[in-house]
Amino acid sequence: xxxxxxxxxxxxxxxxxxxxxxxxxxxxxxxxxxxxxxxxxxxxxxxxxxxxxxxxxxxxxxxxxxxxxxxxxxxxxxxxxxxxxxxxxxxxxxxxxxxxxxxxxxxxxxxxxxxxxxxxxxxxxxxxxxxxxxxxxxxxxxxxxxxxxxxxxxxxxxxxxxxxxxxxxxxxxxxxxxxxxxxxxxxxxxxxxxxxxxxxxxxxxxxxxxxxxxxxxxxxxxxxxxxxxxxxxxxxxxxxxxxxxxxxxxxxxxxxxxxxxxxxxxxxxxxxxxxxxxxxxxxxxxxxxxxxxxxxxxxxxxxxxxxxxxxxxxxxxxxxxxxxxxxxxxxxxxxxxxxxxxxxxxxxxxxxxxxxxxxxx
Amino acid sequence: xxxxxxxxxxxxxxxxxxxxxxxxxxxxxxxxxxxxxxxxxxxxxxxxxxxxxxxxxxxxxxxxxxxxxxxxxxxxxxxxxxxxxxxxxxxxxxxxxxxxxxxxxxxxxxxxxxxxxxxxxxxxxxxxxxxxxxxxxxxxxxxxxxxxxxxxxxxxxxxxxxxxxxxxxxxxxxxxxxxxxxxxxxxxxxxxxxxxxxxxxxxxxxxxxxxxxxxxxxxxxxxxxxxxxxxxxxxxxxxxxxxxxxxxxxxxxxxxxxxxxxxxxxxxxxxxxxxxxxxxxxxxxxxxxxxxxxxxxxxxxxxxxxxxxxxxxxxxxxxxxxxxxxxxxxxxxxxxxxxxxxxxxxxxxxxxxxxxxxxxx
Numbered sequence: 001x002x003x004x005x006x007x008x009x010x011x012x013x014x015x016x017x018x019x020x021x022x023x024x025x026x027x028x029x030x031x032x033x034x035x036x037x038x039x040x041x042x043x044x045x046x047x048x049x050x051x052x053x054x055x056x057x058x059x060x061x062x063x064x065x066x067x068x069x070x071x072x073x074x075x076x077x078x079x080x081x082x083x084x085x086x087x088x089x090x091x092x093x094x095x096x097x098x099x100x101x102x103x104x105x106x107x108x109x110x111x112x113x114x115x116x117x118x119x120x121x122x123x124x125x126x127x128x129x130x131x132x133x134x135x136x137x138x139x140x141x142x143x144x145x146x147x148x149x150x151x152x153x154x155x156x157x158x159x160x161x162x163x164x165x166x167x168x169x170x171x172x173x174x175x176x177x178x179x180x181x182x183x184x185x186x187x188x189x190x191x192x193x194x195x196x197x198x199x200x201x202x203x204x205x206x207x208x209x210x211x212x213x214x215x216x217x218x219x220x221x222x223x224x225x226x227x228x229x230x231x232x233x234x235x236x237x238x239x240x241x242x243x244x245x246x247x248x249x250x251x252x253x254x255x256x257x258x259x260x261x262x263x264x265x266x267x268x269x270x271x272x273x274x275x276x277x278x279x280x281x282x283x284x285x286x287x288x289x290x291x292x293x294x295x296x297x298x299x300x301x302x303x304x305x306x307x308x309x310x311x312x313x314x315x316x317x318x319x320x321x322x323x324x325x326x327x328x329x330x331x332x333x334x335x336x337x338x339x340x341x342x343x344x345x346x347x348x349x350x351x352x353x354x355x356x357x358x359x360x361x
Numbered sequence: 362x363x364x365x366x367x368x369x370x371x372x373x374x375x376x377x378x379x380x381x382x383x384x385x386x387x388x389x390x391x392x393x394x395x396x397x398x399x400x401x402x403x404x405x406x407x408x409x410x411x412x413x414x415x416x417x418x419x420x421x422x423x424x425x426x427x428x429x430x431x432x433x434x435x436x437x438x439x440x441x442x443x444x445x446x447x448x449x450x451x452x453x454x455x456x457x458x459x460x461x462x463x464x465x466x467x468x469x470x471x472x473x474x475x476x477x478x479x480x481x482x483x484x485x486x487x488x489x490x491x492x493x494x495x496x497x498x499x500x501x502x503x504x505x506x507x508x509x510x511x512x513x514x515x516x517x518x519x520x521x522x523x524x525x526x527x528x529x530x531x532x533x534x535x536x537x538x539x540x541x542x543x544x545x546x547x548x549x550x551x552x553x554x555x556x557x558x559x560x561x562x563x564x565x566x567x568x569x570x571x572x573x574x575x576x577x578x579x580x581x582x583x584x585x586x587x588x589x590x591x592x593x594x595x596x597x598x599x600x601x602x603x604x605x606x607x608x609x610x611x612x613x614x615x616x617x618x619x620x621x622x623x624x625x626x627x628x629x630x631x632x633x634x635x636x637x638x639x640x641x642x643x644x645x646x647x648x649x650x651x652x653x654x655x656x657x658x659x660x661x662x663x664x665x666x667x668x669x670x671x672x673x674x675x676x677x678x679x680x681x682x683x684x685x686x687x688x689x690x691x692x693x694x695x696x697x698x699x700x701x702x703x704x705x706x707x708x709x710x711x712x713x714x715x716x717x718x719x720x721x722x
Contacts, residue, residue, distance in 0.1 A: 008687060008700045008713075026387050029410045032687075032700025032713060048412040049390045288646060288695050288718055303692040310718060311671050326369060326393075331664040334649050339369045339393025352369075352393060357649055357671060 005301035006072050008032030011051070012296060013071030013093065015058070015085070017044025019340035019350060020077035020276050023284070025049045027292035033300065038067045045341045046077075061088040068092035075251060075299045079105045079274050080152055096200070096250040096299040101274035104247060108150045108181045111271060118242050121268040123258075124184035134168050137182040144185050147171045149178040159217075186268060188258035192226045195280035196240040197252045197294040197304055204241055205294070205307045207287065209233050210279050212256075218348060222279045222315040224286065225361065232259060235267050243272060252276045252295040278317065278350070285336045285355040286313040311357040323351035332356060366662035367433050369393030372412070373657060374432030374454065376419070376446070378405025380701035380711060381438035381637050384645070386410045388653035394661065399428045406702045407438075422449040429453035436612060436660045440466045440635050441513055457561070457611040457660040462635035465608060469511045469542045472632060479603050482629040484619075485545035495529050498543040505546050508532045510539045520578075547629060549619035553587045556641035557601040558613045558655040558665055565602055566655070566668045568648065570594050571640050573617070579709060583640045583676040585647065586722070593620060596628050604633060613637045613656040639678065639711070646697045646716045647674035672718040684712035693717060 006012075012028045014021045017039030025035040025046050036052040037044065047053040052070070056063035058081060068074055068089040075096055076086075086102060089095050104114045108125075115122045126137035128147065138145060149158040158178075160171040172180075191214065195207040211226035212219055226233075240255045247253075254277035256270040280291035289297075289305025297305055318325070323345050329337045332354075339352035367373075373389045375382045378400030386396040386407050397413040398405065408414040413431070417424035419442060429435055429450040436457055437447075447463060450456050465475045476483045487498035489508065499506060510519040519539075521532040533541075552575065556568040572587035573580055587594075601616045608614075615638035617631040641652035650658075650666025658666055679686070684706050690698045693715075700713035 005688065008684070009702070009704060022390070026390060026410070029383070029387060029702070030697075030699050031691075032702045034409055034702065048395055049387070049410050051409040285649060288697055297691070303688065305691070305697075306695050308695065323369070327366065327664065330392075330658070330666070334667050334669065336391075336649055336666075338391050341370065341390070341393045341395065343370060 006033065009034070010072040010300065011036050011070070012300065013038065013067055013074040013089070014046065014050075014077060015074065015081055015089070016077035017041060017046035017053070018077060019045055019342075021046035022049055022340060023281075023290075023292045023338075024075070024077060024276065024295060027290060028296045030293060031296060031300075031302070033296065036067065036071050038064070043343075048341055058082055058085045064088040065092050073299050075295070076102075077275060097253075097274045098248060098250065101247045101249045101253070105272050105274045106151055108148055108271070109179075112181065114246070115243075115269050118246055120239055120242065121266065123186045123268060123270075126182050128172075128180040128182050131169060131172055134172055134182060135165070138162065138165055138168060141182050141184040146183045146185060147175060147180055148183060149175050149180050151178070186258045187261065189261045189265065190226070190228075190259045191270070192228060192232075192236065192257050192259050192267070193222075193277065193279040194236045194240040194255045194257070195252060195277060195283065195291050196244055196255070197291070197298050197307070198244040198249045199298045199304050200250050200301050202245075203304050204244060205304050206237050206240055207280065207283055207291065207307045208309050209236050210282070212279050216348070218317070218319060218350075219278045220317055220319070222282055224282055224309060224313045228259060229265060232265055232267060239267065239269065247274070249274060251298045252280070252291050254279060278353075281338070281353050282313040282315040282355050283307075283309075284338065286311045286357055309360065311360055313355050313357055315353055315355045317350060318352040318354065320345050320347040320349055320351065326352070329354040334358070367394065370395070371433040371661065372397050372431070373661065374399065374428060374435040374450075375407065375411075375438060376435065376442055376450070377438035378402060378407035378414070379438060380406055380703075382407035383410055383701060384642075384651075384653045384699075385436070385438060385637065385656060388651060389657045391654060392657060392661075392663070394657065397428065397432050399425070404704075409702055419443055419446045425449040426453050434660050436656070437463075438636060458614075458635045459609060459611065462608045462610045462614070466633050466635045467512055469509055469632070470540075473542065475607070476604075476630050479607055481600055481603065482627065484547045484629060484631075487543050489533075489541040489543050492530060492533055495533055495543060496526070499523065499526055499529060502543050502545040507544045507546060508536060508541050509544060510536050510541050512539070547619045548622065550622045550626065551587070551589075551620045552631070553589060553593075553597065553618050553620050553628075554583075554638065554640040555597045555601040555616045555618070556613060556638060556644065556652050557605055557616070558652070558659050558668070559605040559610045560659045560665050561611050561662050563606075564665050565605060566665050567598050567601055568641065568644055568652065568668045569670050570597050571643070573640050577709075579678070579680060579711075580639045581678055581680070583643055585643055585670060585674045589620060590626060593626055593628060600628065600630065608635070610635060612659045613641070613652050615640060639714075642699070642714050643674040643676040643716050644668075644670075645699065647672045647718055670721065672721055674716050674718055676714055676716045678711060679713040679715065681706050681708040681710055681712065687713070690715040695719070
């Protein structure tokens with residue numbers, strides 16, 4: 001049942017204080033909403049733009065209950081928030097997205113089973129708990145294959161490439177014998193993603209299809225619009241709508257897809273994120289309403305904002321020492337630089353991004 | 362001499378915590394810069410998005426010195442900051458814009474003399490300190506005329522319309538016998554404004570010319586682009602450049618102008634504001650880099666950002682109880698709603714604004 005919209009002056013609670021929480025907090029502030037950030041990290045980047053900040057462990061149920069009691073709605077900047085954390089907050093305040101969105105997105109096996117149940121194509125896969133499972137799975141899923149932990153993988157972490165059966169034992173060792181999924185490698189032409197948003201009333205909107213380039217397992221560049229046939233764009237939208245509906249999702253949802261070659265190109269779902277996503281950062285500069293504001297609008301029960309793009313865009317992540325090039329990016333025409341306020345530029349760390357706009361095609 | 366650019370992680374000090382300070386703070390955060398807001402008001406709107414907040418009087422030189430000592434550069438969201446306040450800060454940290462920009466903008470007489478010195482047209486005017494002055498001035502400046510206090514007028518406050526000589530004594534009474542200027546009324550076709558930005562190195566950029574509609578002395582609507590002949594656009598840019606250069610201005614500068622009717626339309630300067638301005642709020646949504654970010658870039662010594670508009674725009678101020686219409690504006694297509702986080706919607710109080718985008722003409 002839709003909640004009534006939170007009026008200006010209400011407080012949005014955000015679990016997580018990284019760059020996503022930071023950009024969510026700024027989007028909320030635009031709407032006259034206050035934010036309270038809960039993070040397990042002192043000096044979290046989002047603290048600098050939030051009305052209230054709490055440093056606490058995600059396992060500290062008392063602190064979480066106090067936090068939830070001080071806000072009007074709770075949301076998350078990351079999907080790997082423990083179920084108990086969400087439950088502790090949900091006892092005190094509405095939490096959006098709901099538990100099901102997290103449960104499915106947190107577990108690669110549940111995610112793939114969920115897609116299959118909806119008739120949505122995914123890579124060939126098999127659950128792996130033991131070496132015997134892995135050997136059996138390798139017999140069905142062709143080489144090369146990827147062994148991925150069911151939980152807590154991101155930016156290419158928690159996964160191992162298996163090229164031959166002889167690699168099996170070492171691969172299982174490399175992921176610490178964690179519950180896993182073996183996935184067949186997919187030959188794809190390009191990686192695309194859909195940023196969708198669904199309201200408490202079931203209203204649904206998508207942004208334009210995005211083409212993504214990863215380097216070393218980390219998103220490097222997103223381009224909009226993606227170079228894809230019209231049929232692919234419609235298919236991607238339909239997949240995202242089906243997923244959002246089946247999850248009863250509220251907020252932004254990202255669906256990452258592989259576009260396969262062939263006479264009739266098609267899409268298979270790689271993974272979903274029940275939150276604002278790096279591949280949607282361009283919406284800050286190329287759309288009237290960004291993914292961040294639409295997430296806030298959805299969880300606050302506001303009307304969803306316009307997702308139309310007014311410009312084409314190329315978003316470049318500034319990873320690790322890339323951030324030292326801030327002056328160069330700041331001097332480029334039609335370019336917005338976004339830096340996340342992180343002190344230490346560790347390798348692989350997302351420090352900022354730059355979006356360059358081009359006339360709409 | 363240009364300072365070297367402040368690196369990400371530096372702290373911008375802002376005097377004033379209203380909506381302009383709030384939007385400046387968010388623009389700074391986008392660039393990875395922290396903000397410290399100094400306001401004489403507890404619960405100032407900008408506090409919600411600033412890393413650090415100080416409540417203090419603008420006359421408290423010790424508090425100001427501590428504030429300036431804790432930041433890397435100081436700027437202001439309002440022009441009526443006392444000269445002593447600026448001096449107290451400037452003894453400890455760089456302050457941009459510099460004192461001259463404030464001195465000229467704070468005093469209507471100094472402002473008009475400054476324009477005349479630059480050969481820039483202004484309304485006929487005369488200084489008024491006494492009733493004798495006023496009578497003499499009324500003999501030269503035709504009726505109707507406006508009597509305006511030299512200092513501290515804004516949004517139509519501190520001014521009285523004089524229709525006949527008999528009104529003279531009452532008019533002077535109405536402004537409390539404050540030092541004043543008598544201005545001839547100008548018959549104009551439209552009000553326009555230029556938002557310009559000048560860097561520490563003298564780099565200069567302008568946004569597109571804006572057409573403004575005032576109601577009850579308060580800005581109601583701004584439209585971009587202004588309906589003006591090309592010659593008028595060039596003249597407005599040239600006037601803004603001349604003023605910025607002569608002031609040695611650093612940061613955003615707004616020049617409000619009257620466009621006069623006739624065979625050869627021309628412009629006269631109404632007033633200037635040495636700061637981000639309500640008539641530039643549309644730049645948040647219709648430009649790659651907003652007036653707020655360009656002000657921060659200028660005072661931080663960064664390269665100025667692109668001022669090109671990618672869309673036409675109409676900005677509507679939400680004044681007083683207008684803010685109750687937030688849901689209606691939030692549901693409009695291609696519309697961004699900005700609310701300032703003010704609790705009490707007093708009549709005449711600027712509570713927010715909404716910008717609707719249109720395809721670029």
